[in-house]
Amino acid sequence: MCCKTMSVWEINKPNGVWCRHVENYRRCAIYDTRPNSCRSFDCLWLRGVGTEAMRPDKSRVVMVEAQDGDNPDGPKGFAAVLDPTRPLAWQEPAMRAFLENIRDRFGAIGMALGSRKRVFRAGQPLQTP
Numbered sequence: 001m002c003c004k005t006m007s008v009w010e011i012n013k014p015n016g017v018w019c020r021h022v023e024n025y026r027r028c029a030i031y032d033t034r035p036n037s038c039r040s041f042d043c044l045w046l047r048g049v050g051t052e053a054m055r056p057d058k059s060r061v062v063m064v065e066a067q068d069g070d071n072p073d074g075p076k077g078f079a080a081v082l083d084p085t086r087p088l089a090w091q092e093p094a095m096r097a098f099l100e101n102i103r104d105r106f107g108a109i110g111m112a113l114g115s116r117k118r119v120f121r122a123g124q125p126l127q128t129p
């Protein structure tokens with residue numbers, strides 16, 4: 001799912017579309033020579049955050065560390081990057097509760113859908129960007 005939702009500047013891949021190097025929606029055809037952005041990327045799920053159902057290819061939500069655009073010098077926060085094909089998948093009750101918990105616990109959460117991004121502060125209702 002990260003090969004669809006995330007941008008990769010080295011290969012001019014925009015966010016929200018499948019990378020041209022994905023094979024069968026499962027595998028990177030240039031894995032051994034993939035860009036550094038791909039090599040260094042770990043979504044939060046790969047770091048142990050979230051349940052099995054929140055695995056990005058199942059939930060259609062990629063949770064990432066992200067900088068708050070309103071506070072570029074502040075600490076990194078968290079963002080949910082949504083699959084444009086399933087932009088409402090984050091509203092599944094367990095996922096919604098998980099995102100709301102992050103929002104309230106850390107003071108804010110970002111949500112991104114393609115190039116559309118929004119930051120929601122603690123207590124603010126989440127919406128698809």
Ligand code: SF4
Pocket residue numbers: 002003004008019020021022027028029030031034035038
């Ligand atoms: S280069 Fe490979 S790892 Fe990187 S986005 Fe494309 S398919 Fe995914």
